Amino acid sequence: MEQEKVKQKVKKVVSEVLKIDQSEIEDDANFIFDLGADSMQSMLLIAAFEDEFDIEMEVEKAQEVQSISGAIEFISTYL
Amino acid sequence: MNKRAHLHKENLQTLFYPKSVAIVGTNKVKGTVPGDIFTNIMKAELNGVVFPVNPREKFIGGVKTYKYVIDVPDDVDLAIIVFPSSVCNRALEQCGQKGIKAVIIISAGFKEIGGKGLEREKELLEIADKYGMSFIGPNCLGVINTDPLSRLNASFAREFPAEGNIAFLSQSGALCTAVLDYALAKKIGFSKFISFGNKADISEIDLMYYLMEDEKTKVILVYLEEISDGPGLMKAARDVMRKSGKPVLILKSGRTSEGASAAASHTGSLAGSDEICDAAFKQAGIIRCDNIEEMFNIAIAFAYQPVPKTNKVAIITNAGGPGVLTTDAAIKQGLQLAKFSEETTHVLKRSLPSTANIKNPVDVIGDARADRYIAAMDAAFKDDDVDGVFVILTPQSMTDIETIAEEIAKAAQASEKPVYTSFMGEADVAAGIRILEQYQIPHYSLPEAMCKPFYTAFSFNKMLQEKVVETVDFTDVNKAKAQSILTDAEKEGRSYLPEYMAAKVIETYKLPVVGNGFATSANQASEIAEGIGFPVVMKVMSDDIIHKFDVGGVVLNVNSKKEAEQVFNEIHSDVNKNMPEAKIDGIHIAQQIPQGTEVILGVKRDPAFGPVIMFGLGGIFVEVFKDVSFRIAPVSKKVAVDMITQIKSSALLQGARGRAVMDIDSIAEAIMRLSQLAVDCPQIKELDINPMIVLEKGKGCFVADTKIII
Numbered sequence: 003m004e005q006e007k008v009k010q011k012v013k014k015v016v017s018e019v020l021k022i023d024q025s026e027i028e029d030d031a032n033f034i035f036d037l038g039a040d041s042m043q044s045m046l047l048i049a050a051f052e053d054e055f056d057i058e059m060e061v062e063k064a065q066e067v068q069s070i071s072g073a074i075e076f077i078s079t080y081l
Numbered sequence: 082m083n084k085r086a087h088l089h090k091e092n093l094q095t096l097f098y099p100k101s102v103a104i105v106g107t108n109k110v111k112g113t114v115p116g117d118i119f120t121n122i123m124k125a126e127l128n129g130v131v132f133p134v135n136p137r138e139k140f141i142g143g144v145k146t147y148k149y150v151i152d153v154p155d156d157v158d159l160a161i162i163v164f165p166s167s168v169c170n171r172a173l174e175q176c177g178q179k180g181i182k183a184v185i186i187i188s189a190g191f192k193e194i195g196g197k198g199l200e201r202e203k204e205l206l207e208i209a210d211k212y213g214m215s216f217i218g219p220n221c222l223g224v225i226n227t228d229p230l231s232r233l234n235a236s237f238a239r240e241f242p243a244e245g246n247i248a249f250l251s252q253s254g255a256l257c258t259a260v261l262d263y264a265l266a267k268k269i270g271f272s273k274f275i276s277f278g279n280k281a282d283i284s285e286i287d288l289m290y291y292l293m294e295d296e297k298t299k300v301i302l303v304y305l306e307e308i309s310d311g312p313g314l315m316k317a318a319r320d321v322m323r324k325s326g327k328p329v330l331i332l333k334s335g336r337t338s339e340g341a342s343a344a345a346s347h348t349g350s351l352a353g354s355d356e357i358c359d360a361a362f363k364q365a366g367i368i369r370c371d372n373i374e375e376m377f378n379i380a381i382a383f384a385y386q387p388v389p390k391t392n393k394v395a396i397i398t399n400a401g402g403p404g405v406l407t408t409d410a411a412i413k414q415g416l417q418l419a420k421f422s423e424e425t426t427h428v429l430k431r432s433l434p435s436t437a438n439i440k441n442p443v444d445v446i447g448d449a450r451a452d453r454y455i456a457a458m459d460a461a462f463k464d465d466d467v468d469g470v471f472v473i474l475t476p477q478s479m480t481d482i483e484t485i486a487e488e489i490a491k492a493a494q495a496s497e498k499p500v501y502t503s504f505m506g507e508a509d510v511a512a513g514i515r516i517l518e519q520y521q522i523p524h525y526s527l528p529e530a531m532c533k534p535f536y537t538a539f540s541f542n543k544m545l546q547e548k549v550v551e552t553v554d555f556t557d558v559n560k561a562k563a564q565s566i567l568t569d570a571e572k573e574g575r576s577y578l579p580e581y582m583a584a585k586v587i588e589t590y591k592l593p594v595v596g597n598g599f600a601t602s603a604n605q606a607s608e609i610a611e612g613i614g615f616p617v618v619m620k621v622m623s624d625d626i627i628h629k630f631d632v633g634g635v636v637l638n639v640n641s642k643k644e645a646e647q648v649f650n651e652i653h654s655d656v657n658k659n660m661p662e663a664k665i666d667g668i669h670i671a672q673q674i675p676q677g678t679e680v681i682l683g684v685k686r687d688p689a690f691g692p693v694i695m696f697g698l699g700g701i702f703v704e705v706f707k708d709v710s711f712r713i714a715p716v717s718k719k720v721a722v723d724m725i726t727q728i729k730s731s732a733l734l735q736g737a738r739g740r741a742v743m744d745i746d747s748i749a750e751a752i753m754r755l756s757q758l759a760v761d762c763p764q765i766k767e768l769d770i771n772p773m774i775v776l777e778k779g780k781g782c783f784v785a786d787t788k789i790i791i
Contacts, residue, residue, distance in 0.1 A: 020137075022137070032168060032171065034136075034164060034165055034167065034168045035136065035164065035168040035171050035172065036136055037136055037137070038108075038135055038136035038137030038138070040108070040110075041165065068167055068168070
């Protein structure tokens with residue numbers, strides 16, 4: 003899948019889970035520091051990414067992913 | 082004081098008295114740390130303005146909220162970071178950019194989890210250093226300042242404590258909440274309440290220096306789990322005590338002595354971490370407490386009452402039994418019952434019924450009302466031999482508990498002498514105890530419990546009056562030579578120094594080593610023996626032989642050159658016969674010392690406190706009774722003499738039961754020289770001088786055997 007397409011899908015998921023307008027999500031935004039995700043929402047994000055991309059991620063490593071750009075890079079390894 | 086300690090001194094005032102506070106990472110969710118911190122700070126009515134910082138919220142609790150701390154339009158004095166640990170670095174970086182100098186990092190997930198947490202903590206320090214910031218934490222409950230000028234509750238504790246003059250510092254956040262609850266029940270107030278967590282930046286030492294100058298603080302209490310800078314802690318406690326007269330009470334957990342069993346020397350095996358901690362605290366004037374209750378029992382004595390000038394007390398009770406129990410406990414603790422003057426006796430006789438006991442302990446009899454207590458207290462206050470009053474009450478049917486409590490409290494407040502109380506029981510006396518607590522009169526559930534706080538306050542005051550004796554370095558030592566011997570031994574791959582080499586090391590510090598030498602031939606042995614002077618002792622030197630006597634490797638009373646030659650050959654032949662596999666390096670020859678008292682001196686290097694010096698009497702006193710004393714080097718003459726006189730068996734050196742008085746001055750000098758050697762030569766891990774033979778007063782002492790582990 004193209005990087006750009008992955009980015010759009012990641013932003014869509016983040017927008018839905020964190021209830022933020024997609025236009026407000028910067029490419030290098032940190033889920034916690036910039037978008038205000040709490041620990042529960044961080045877990046929900048992992049599940050939502052798996053559903054959206056139809057992949058199964060290694061939870062421990064996925065929890066280390068903290069930003070939009072990090073998520074794109076990490077998810078790409080499964081595609 | 083290092084650069085960061087200087088910085089902390091400036092920044093801590095801002096931290097405790099901020100005019101504007103940003104809570105970075107707070108939220109609206111009650112019952113969470115980020116949410117409750119905001120609630121607490123608002124509830125306490127901070128004397129300043131609060132800026133919540135949250136990436137998503139526009140308002141929290143009706144207060145305008147900013148996405149980033151750098152968006153706050155005004156200056157910010159203090160930032161409280163409550164973000165998850167993974168982004169605390171980013172939050173701190175922004176605090177630095179904003180020009181904030183004081184920060185509290187509440188978040189956990191740092192050093193305490195190891196690995197990544199350690200890296201994160203290191204990164205926080207780098208950021209703080211870059212911007213000249215100081216921070217408390219991470220992994221802490223937070224900070225409370227009850228001063229009305231501040232009213233800062235930067236914590237997630239359940240309650241904001243009452244204002245008081247006790248400062249409490251704790252490495253454990255959970256303990257803080259328990260202490261707050263305990264104090265709430267006992268109506269104990271605090272000046273500052275600080276949970277410092279991982280102490281990555283600001284440590285208990287920095288806080289102690291701050292509190293030394295804090296006008297609101299009279300007593301400093303510290304709970305510690307680990308001591309990372311022993312000498313720094315000792316210096317801070319000494320400075321606080323000497324410069325401000327404030328006592329430092331420490332509750333240090335971990336009284337186990339793991340590690341001591343693995344030691345290779347006598348000193349190593351006797352000096353467990355807790356014994357060393359005890360010695361260090363004592364040396365620094367720190368009051369060590371065994372538990373929270375004891376800590377507060379002592380703290381309220383210091384906080385509420387004047388310190389006693391002597392150890393003489395008057396006991397006033399309405400029941401004979403408790404009076405006797407308290408008398409027993411007082412005497413056992415080291416207190417004395419004051420001897421009343423004729424005038425006091427006369428006043429008491431006039432004021433109390435004929436059945437009352439007018440001698441100390443004074444029994445005002447079970448039916449006593451407030452007037453009898455007050456009469457007895459007044460008489461005791463006026464007596465020059467009384468320096469403190471213990472008031473005991475048991476609840477009889479006619480005892481007007483609340484009135485008595487009120488009157489006692491008023492009388493105590495008007496007196497310059499300390500008054501401690503014990504209203505015995507639970508339910509009936511509860512209202513009276515509340516009154517005493519409100520008036521800040523120390524109250525103890527059991528009357529015996531009054532004795533230790535009184536004695537501690539008296540001892541502390543006595544220590545404050547003592548002249549400080551500084552350590553003085555000897556100038557006739559040869560540090561370079563000692564270090565060169567030790568370095569050579571290290572290069573040879575040795576883990577310990579054989580006796581003749583160890584003797585050379587301690588000789589460079591002019592410790593009184595007996596004349597000695599090392600011979601590798603019979604002819605050389607006879608020449609060395611003649612040089613030392615007869616009689617001599619000859620010992621085999623071999624890394625393979627531990628018990629030299631058992632293999633015929635030690636011969637005493639060698640009296641001539643010819644005999645020395647013969648003994649040299651005999652030792653070789655006996656050892657070869659008894660232990661043929663042993664490689665003999667040579668024979669050590671030493672002057673045979675006249676009979677005296679055997680003592681042991683030692684050194685152990687402690688990871689927290691550095692070199693520790695040990696002293697004890699030799700033989701069974703050290704082996705069986707473990708009757709030894711420890712001090713942290715360097716050691717002054719006063720401390721060295723204390724070490725000698727503190728051990729239980731010291732009477733044997735001081736002429737007990739018709740014995741000769743031994744040369745204590747020479748032992749003290751040997752301790753001081755050994756202490757200087759231990760400080761100068763960090764290569765020495767452990768050292769035993771065992772035995773050192775002490776002769777009669779004026780005749781000195783001699784080191785007979787030395788072992789050094791490097």
